[in-house]
Amino acid sequence: MSQETIAVLLPDETSVELPAGSSSADLAAAIGPGLSRAAIAARVDGELHDLGRPLEQGARVEIVTRRDDDPDALFVLRHSAAHVLATAVRQLHPGAGIGFGPPIEDGFYYDFDVAEPFTPEDLERIEATMLDVVETDDGFERREVSREEAEELFEDDPLKLERLGEIPEEETISVYRDGPFLDLCRGPHVPRTGEVRHFKLLHAAGAYWRGDEKRQMLQRIYGTAFYSEEALQEHLERLEEARRRDHRKLGRELDLFSIQKDIGPGLICWHPRGARIQLELRRWIERLLETRGYEFVYTPHVSREALFERSGHLQAYEENMFPSMRGEGDKEAYRLKPMNCPAHTLIYASRQRSYRELPLRLSEIDSVYRFERSGTLHGLLRVRMLTMDDGHIFCTPDQVEEEIFTALDLVDEVMTTLGLSYRLDLATRPEKRIGSDDVWDRAEASLHEALERIGVEYGVDEGGGAFYGPKVDIKFRDAIGREWQGATIQLDFNLPERFELEYIGPDNAPHRPVMIHRAIFGTLERFTGVLIEHFAGAFPVWLSPDQVRVLPVTDGHAEGAAAIVARLREAGLRAGLDARSDTLSYRIRDGELMKVPYLLVVGDRELEAGTVAVRVRGAEQKQLTMPVDEFVTEVSEKVRAKALDAHLG
């Protein structure tokens, strides 16, 4: 091979020779005009690069094309969209300081330091100006600069200078320019601003500089971008659909729960229909726990403050606990309990324990109280009185892995039964922690082991553990993609020390037990909120507040219909009668809107034959006729099996 050419490798392992100094764009052109036109960036040895960046001898290159189903392609586009946004903002507000402007899941944002927050009208104006920037179709030019040069370029921009100061010595500093706008940026970008054609600014909100609430607040603008108008519109429709299944909206429409101003923010009132769901979930988990060797306990909702001082929670979380209270003339202050662990620990410590009774699994499904900051409250997903399916396992170090495995297995059973998809994260030791590295090593290893054994994929959240131990968390997504923590399994080295827990081992000597905190649902409030959004209010039959509604065709059939309702109730089904004098059509519509799984129409035909005409929620075949007994048998089976669908026959 001559000096003047280089060879690069394509994904299909073929090698292509190019003149030295060629870029990915040149490569795309060499392969074909179609690819050349569609190219927007390149993966070079696994790293995303600008199309215009020169290739090195022997590089593995994959051209990234304009595709809405390629996360890398969208990542690059949205990053560029953020720059287009900043370009427009700088045109309209020349003095605006610029913070960070990264692509994020589903879109991008950019932070600005401006005197006045952006109004919705500002966003419209900015959007219009962005269109001008796109129209101008300037190239994104990358330049690598020295630290000194960078400092000079951004001398008027304190935010950028601060960022610059944090870039390690050895790292290359690059800047990108599109038209008038210059930004400190690692890249890569699409070739030209003209690529950013299908975008939408979504909203503006304050955000702390560097994510630090003690620093100044910047104004963040969120937006999204796609390669095609169809994909953009589809995304916006998805957001719209998400708003329709928001659990706060469905909670009111289906009469499940309310939050009353007179009671207080973050405090849930469960209406009969919502309470029914709670009750079913609670019965289910109690049964599951019982068969897995758990024992139930109940502990008071108020405790002496000193208890939480001893556990260390007061020092760590005081601002998130309800304030202390003290009876007239009482020297001792009390607190509402923010968690059950200290009380369960005291139950363990109430008498001497033998290794023979370990693992000891205590569970308490009851409410705790946390004074969450007002701005963090969110429907059922973040509340101030939360009902945990809490449990604590006291065991020997040898038993840890098995106990975690069993807990994970239970989590999986619950999620699978409900058809919920979830993500697992192993959160490891944080900076601020207690316990020796040796103990952490072993604890993290047993979590890893248990996760491997269960065979599920999991992520690792480095440094995300609690100060007292590592944990495995389950993350759910709500309707619009926000993530919330569900189940959690945590190891705790703190409480056994602080409460000097012991058990007598086979060697007749005292040993310190290991404590595992775990919750399967997490909290019933949040779990129910997630279920409402997941099912869009159309719960599986066993969870549906109303399982069957019987509709007599006319008043003359009301008596016969009532008899059927009685028959269904006797069989343990939740059935109701809708004998209102409205038309059948009206009552069917109402039943459908309330998402009742089965609507039974009863008229002459049915009463004579002893059958019911069943309208199944969500079924293709909207109606089928069957004997009452057969209906009872089939639906009872659906309930027993916790079936996800309501289909009959």
Place this chain on the structure above:
RNA sequence: GCUGACGUAGCUCAAACGGUAGAGCGUCGGAUUUGUAAUCCGAAGGCUGUGGGUUCGAGUCCCACCGUCAGCUCCA
């Protein structure tokens, strides 16, 4: 907690420049007796989140508080 927006009947929303609050759905009453997603007629329902202020006059303007929403921060 912070930044911004918002708060009108049970719900969804109207009400020019500051001029005395209106619709649909729901509810109630009546008629209708209906065969698979809205039958008709009538009525009731509001201290416009709360408290102050400006004004002859405030849903509308100003201030404070409460609450909601989005984002940030936090999350045992």
